[in-house]
Amino acid sequence: MEALKEQVEEKKKLVATLRNKPWRMKRRLDVLKEAQDFVEKFEGALGKGKGRRLYAFKVMMAKKFIKFKRDFENFKTACIPWERKIKDVESHFGSSVASYFIFLRWMYGLNMVLFGLMFGLVILPEVLMGLPYGTIARKTVPRAEQDTAMDYSVLFDFEGYCKYSILFYGFYNNEKQIGLLKFRLPLSYLLVGVGIFGYSLMVVIRTMARNANEGGDGADEGDFTFSWKMFTSWDYLIGNPETADNKYASITTSFKESIVDEQENQKDENIHLRRFLRVLANFLILCCLGGSGYLIYFVVKRSQDFADMDNADLSWFEKNEVEFVMSLLGLVCPPLFETIAELEDYHPRIALKWQLARIFALFLGNLYTFLFALFDEVNEKLEREKIIKNETELALAHYYANYSSFYNTTDVPPPNVHPADAIRGPCWETGVGIEFVKLIVSDVQVSYLTILIGDFLRAVIVRFLNYCWCWDLEAGFPSYGEFDISGNVLGLIFNQGMIWMGAFYAPGLVGVNLLRLLSSMYYQCWAVMSCNVPHERVFKASRSNNFYMGLLLLVLFLSLLPVVYTIMTLSPSFDCGPFSGQEKMYDVVMQAIDQDLPAFIGNIFTYATNPGLIIPGVLLMVLALYYLNAVSEGYQQANTDLKKKMQAARDEEKNRRNNKDSTNQVMKDLEDLLPNKSLIPRPIEEEPPLDVEKVSKPTKTKPGSSGNGVNLQKEVSLAAPNPRGPVTHGPGPRGGPPLNTRGPQPGPARGRGRGGHPRR
Amino acid sequence: MGNKQTIFTDEQLHGRYHELAPHLVPMDYTNEPDCKVPLSLIVNMPELKENPFRNRIVESFSEGGDGNLSFNEFVDMFSVLSEMAPRELKAIYAFKIYDFNVDNFLCKEDLEKTLNRLTKEELTPEEVELVCDKTIEEADLDGDNKLSFADFENMISRAPDFLSTFHIRI
Numbered sequence: 070m071e072a073l074k075e076q077v078e079e080k081k082k083l084v085a086t087l088r089n090k091p092w093r094m095k096r097r098l099d100v101l102k103e104a105q106d107f108v109e110k111f112e113g114a115l116g117k118g119k120g121r122r123l124y125a126f127k128v129m130m131a132k133k134f135i136k137f138k139r140d141f142e143n144f145k146t147a148c149i150p151w152e153r154k155i156k157d158v159e160s161h162f163g164s165s166v167a168s169y170f171i172f173l174r175w176m177y178g179l180n181m182v183l184f185g186l187m188f189g190l191v192i193l194p195e196v197l198m199g200l201p202y203g204t205i206a207r208k209t210v211p212r213a214e215q216d217t218a219m220d221y222s223v224l225f226d227f228e229g230y231c232k233y234s235i236l237f238y239g240f241y242n243n244e245k246q247i248g249l250l251k252f253r254l255p256l257s258y259l260l261v262g263v264g265i266f267g268y269s270l271m272v273v274i275r276t277m278a279r280n281a282n283e284g285g286d287g288a289d290e291g292d293f294t295f296s297w298k299m300f301t302s303w304d305y306l307i308g309n310p311e312t313a314d315n316k317y318a319s320i321t322t323s324f325k326e327s328i329v330d331e332q333e334n335q336k337d338e339n340i341h342l343r344r345f346l347r348v349l350a351n352f353l354i355l356c357c358l359g360g361s362g363y364l365i366y367f368v369v370k371r372s373q374d375f376a377d378m379d380n381a382d383l384s385w386f387e388k389n390e391v392e393f394v395m396s397l398l399g400l401v402c403p404p405l406f407e408t409i410a411e412l413e414d415y416h417p418r419i420a421l422k423w424q425l426a427r428i429f430a431l432f433l434g435n436l437y438t439f440l441f442a443l444f445d446e447v448n449e450k451l452e453r454e455k456i457i458k459n460e461t462e463l464a465l466a467h468y469y470a471n472y473s474s475f476y477n478t479t480d481v482p483p484p485n486v487h488p489a490d491a492i493r494g495p496c497w498e499t500g501v502g503i504e505f506v507k508l509i510v511s512d513v514q515v516s517y518l519t520i521l522i523g524d525f526l527r528a529v530i531v532r533f534l535n536y537c538w539c540w541d542l543e544a545g546f547p548s549y550g551e552f553d554i555s556g557n558v559l560g561l562i563f564n565q566g567m568i569w570m571g572a573f574y575a576p577g578l579v580g581v582n583l584l585r586l587l588s589s590m591y592y593q594c595w596a597v598m599s600c601n602v603p604h605e606r607v608f609k610a611s612r613s614n615n616f617y618m619g620l621l622l623l624v625l626f627l628s629l630l631p632v633v634y635t636i637m638t639l640s641p642s643f644d645c646g647p648f649s650g651q652e653k654m655y656d657v658v659m660q661a662i663d664q665d666l667p668a669f670i671g672n673i674f675t676y677a678t679n680p681g682l683i684i685p686g687v688l689l690m691v692l693a694l695y696y697l698n699a700v701s702e703g704y705q706q707a708n709t710d711l712k713k714k715m716q717a718a719r720d721e722e723k724n725r726r727n728n729k730d731s732t733n734q735v736m737k738d739l740e741d742l743l744p745n746k747s748l749i750p751r752p753i754e755e756e757p758p759l760d761v762e763k764v765s766k767p768t769k770t771k772p773g774s775s776g777n778g779v780n781l782q783k784e785v786s787l788a789a790p791n792p793r794g795p796v797t798h799g800p801g802p803r804g805g806p807p808l809n810t811r812g813p814q815p816g817p818a819r820g821r822g823r824g825g826h827p828r829r
Numbered sequence: 830m831g832n833k834q835t836i837f838t839d840e841q842l843h844g845r846y847h848e849l850a851p852h853l854v855p856m857d858y859t860n861e862p863d864c865k866v867p868l869s870l871i872v873n874m875p876e877l878k879e880n881p882f883r884n885r886i887v888e889s890f891s892e893g894g895d896g897n898l899s900f901n902e903f904v905d906m907f908s909v910l911s912e913m914a915p916r917e918l919k920a921i922y923a924f925k926i927y928d929f930n931v932d933n934f935l936c937k938e939d940l941e942k943t944l945n946r947l948t949k950e951e952l953t954p955e956e957v958e959l960v961c962d963k964t965i966e967e968a969d970l971d972g973d974n975k976l977s978f979a980d981f982e983n984m985i986s987r988a989p990d991f992l993s994t995f996h997i998r999i
Contacts (some may be wrong), residue, residue, distance in 0.1 A: 088908070089915045091922070094901035293984050295963040299943055300927065300981075301990045303911065305997050307882060313879040321948040328956055443861070699945065722970060 077111050078456070080104040097657070119761055136760065150174065154594050162603045165421075166552050169561075170594065172617055176561060177586045179272060191576050192235050193255070199241070206491040207239055214801025215489065227503045236506070239499035245660075253665075255647035255657045259636075262573040266629050269569065271733050273625060277618045295325055314386050317548040322603070333416045342416065350412040354427055357405060359433060361398050365438045368394045373445060382651030395435050396515045403428050403556050422616060424555045429620060432563050433627070440631055450497035458492045458643050464492065465672045496572050496645040505571030506578055509564065513585050518561060521595050524550045528600040549602045557593075558617060560734060563760035566624040573632050620684075679770065846903050849874070855970040857902065866903070868896030876997050884925055886910075889925040910997040916986065918993050924981050935976035937961050 084104050087097055110617045119167050146152075151174055187581055203209050210218045210233050218229035229237075234240060294646065304322050307313050372391050385392065406427050410420055461467035551612045564582070571578045637654055641648035662671050676682065847854045847917040850866045868887055877883040888896045898906065908914060909922050929939045940961040949999070952960070968984040970975050976984075985991050 088913070089918055091918055094905040098901070165966070291919070293967050293987065295960055296968045296984045297988045299940065299947065299964055300923065300985060300992050301988045303881065303947055304994045306994075307879050308875050310879055317951075321951045324944075324948060324952060324956070324960060328959060331959065553961070588928050719970065720970070778923070 073111055079109055080107050083248070084108070102529055138392055151590060151594075154590075157315065158594060158597060159319060161315070162322075162552065162597065162601070165554055166597065166603075169552075169554055170590070172558065173561060173586065173590055173593075175276070176565060177583070177590065179269065179577060180565075180568070180586060180595060182268065182272075183568075184583050185580050186268070187572065187576050188259055190257050191241075193249065194252045194254055194257070196235060196251070199254070200235070203488060204243065204490045205497075206493065207242070207649075208233060211489075211490040211493055212489040220828065224600055227506055232499060232503065234577075236575055237499045238574045238576070238647075239496045239502075239504045239642075241647040243647050243649045253661065256661050258647045259654060259657055262632070262636075266569065266574055266625070266632075269625055270622075273622050277622070278613055280615045280618065298323060298327065346414070347413045350409050353409050354406055357402060357409075358427070358430055358434065361402060361411065362438070364394060364398070365391075365435060369438055369442045370426050384813060391439070392511050395439065396511065398435065399432065400515070400519065402431050403538045405554070421555055425559060425616070425620070425780075426557045430554060430561060436563065436627075438565070439508070445502060446504075447497045447501060447635075450495040450500060451639070454494045454497070457492065461492050461494075461644075462713065494642050494644045496642045498642060498646055502571060502575030504580070505567060506575055506581065507579065509567055509571070509581065511569075512560075512564060520593065524596050524600040552601045552602075559620075561625050562617070562621050565621065566628045569625060569628040572630055573636075573733060616732070670752050832867050838939075842904055842907070843900065852971050854900075863899070863901050865891075865897035871896070871898060871903075872947060879920065882943075885926045885929065888891065891923060894931065910995070911998055912998075915980075919992070922987050923976075923985065923991075923995055924978050935981060937965065937975070940964055 083102060086102055087104075089095065151170070153172070155167055155170045158170055168471055187829065210230060214229065217223050223229040226233050231237075231238070241254065241258065245255065298320075307316055313534075368390055373386055377388075385555060403424070406424060410424060413420065413423070413424065496638055527547055531547055531549060535542045540546070545696065564585075566636075568578060568582045590647065639652070641654050643649055648657060650656060662674055843858070846866065848858065849870045853864055854862070855862055855865060868884065868891075871877070871887050872883040877886065880886065884896065884908070888894055889897050890902050890909075891898050892902065909918055924935070927939060927943050929942045930936070939956055944957055944960055945973055965974055965976065968980050970983065971977065983998060
């Protein structure tokens, strides 16, 4: 009975695994029929009929669930936007150009979340539950400006109606709670402002960690590059001729990339000349950077002088000198750096990194100079504000005095001044917000124009003028442009940095950026496909995007600093924005803690901010960092050791057949030290070369696979040849068994560590 | 690319087989007739038309190596190339496909042919040589300058994309 049950189980298992056997269809069908007959005949005898139905039901549910999961995964993948566009670009231009677009898409996702936060928690409550336009002073265009408020040029400068709208900080009211839901807008504004940084930080670090995992995971990243490319790159699902063409192009590109990588490894160098050239190049570039820094400083100083002069006397150029110079530098310097970098002769991927770092330094200088200029402006506005504030209070005091003396009452109604006529402070936050928005807009305009002129116009000229020009325009001087990866990536990163800095002062900025990124995606994809040609030297982007992410992280920190500084030290304007009336902006949080939350939370905060608690906390974190760093280094060391071992084992195997000599240098040295080399047995002649000595590898060698006719023999025992040698020599000389037992194999090193070596 | 099913009904696959050569393939298979559809008709199927290895694929599944498939072999081919087939099975047939001279080894000529088909001969001869040499260097474990099945299997079993690319949906 038991034996029968076992047999039935075995047959069932056979049926289940029948698909996996590499037999001919006929054989499979025969075996299947036989097994099914057997199971049916004897299962009935065992009385398992009912259980089968339940089992079949369970199997069907499992299959449905697997199908559902697969469909859901397909749906999720189909939802990723622009996937086909990016694949098109990738197959034509290689993975490094495509990596820019992937980065752009990621950035779009990040901005979407930030926009959602800002819109849902700040803008929407103010619009829905706050006071509408025109009701209070801060929300109305002042009387003096009302004539020009709708003019296109004024709107373009973000003055007029734009300035007094939800786009900027000044619009928001400082009522503690608004609407039916008692929504705390000032608190929410502050928390969202800080939350934007927190979320961005978390996302960037998480992406970096994930990339680091992917990068370090495949220990075989370099092992089988060419083999994998050759055997797994063609996608058998392709049925469309155009897709097939793209795929051919991309496979060719990918092979060329790997060939370039390989050749770089094999180049030999003239070190001294290279070093000299590199030092020279770095020196030149430092000079350029210094020059540009000084230029900006000079221009900013001039603009401060201009600000003192009357606005009408200045030409357009002088008014916008700072932005103009910054854009010009941003256009001229990167190609200059690239030309100088040709002296250095790096691998393209490393050259790209250097280029990125240099342009980064350039933009950083620009940005911080801009910020300092802005701070000067802010301080000056703060001064003016003090004066106006005093004036307003004075006026109010006069009004009360007059009123009470005129009507002889102490119950004085507030002055009914039309909101457009009230005295206004300069509202420095809105001013800062306007500056950022103007910078972003001019940045967008410059970059779009550059693409239009530099790529599109150039391509049109080259294509059409080529018919009537003396030399070949396409191959010669202008030719078609190549896609500038480093410039674009850095532009994107700095753009994001400015968004982070400006989002606090201009809540609508994130929405503007979202539109910009969306249009940028389509515009640049079109421009690349129609006006650019692939790079001459095609190279693979580094596997992990961590370099870009690292830059982004750095920019995030740098843009966090000004915002935090202003929140902590500068006092908010007295008549505009959600924090008006407070001493410092973060007072809103303190008030909320004191008044709205239960008492013990306030106590907790007081304890938590005690330096006695904070300093040990910081120390603990530093120690934890150090410990984790040490642990990770230990793991990396273990990793490299294992890799080395595997590599040594493979090399040994390879050379075993070829020259029977130890490849290991240490082994060679040891061999040389042996006293009497002639006594080392040479069993090579005794081995017929036809002996298929196939090593059983650590991976599986299934008996099933021998169905193919390939003979896999297990390792021939190596004990056989050796004893024959020493035996003939007899025990006299010191060769023979003692030699073999002493250490690792001398002479014919037969795959050390493979199989069972009795001598060890 | 057709329906997403992997478990076919008899009629569906038979229908596809029949429409390749309606005058050759009988509708009724109960008598187990012995007819084979020639290679030239099979490689014109939409699923195989754009594949650079279509001839080799069909040849590896045919009994005599000539590329004419009976219905059983037809089903076998699409079953191995489907999603559900296990990795080992696919590796065996992949090896057969890329072995152009059918000697149970992937020698340098086989690799060169594969590469030229993949890149439509866009690479220079030096580049082709370099790639083939590197491939053999990477995957060959027993040092005989060609890849036996064990070498190939060792290499392909670690490839992350193998299962997803060696897949035809019908």
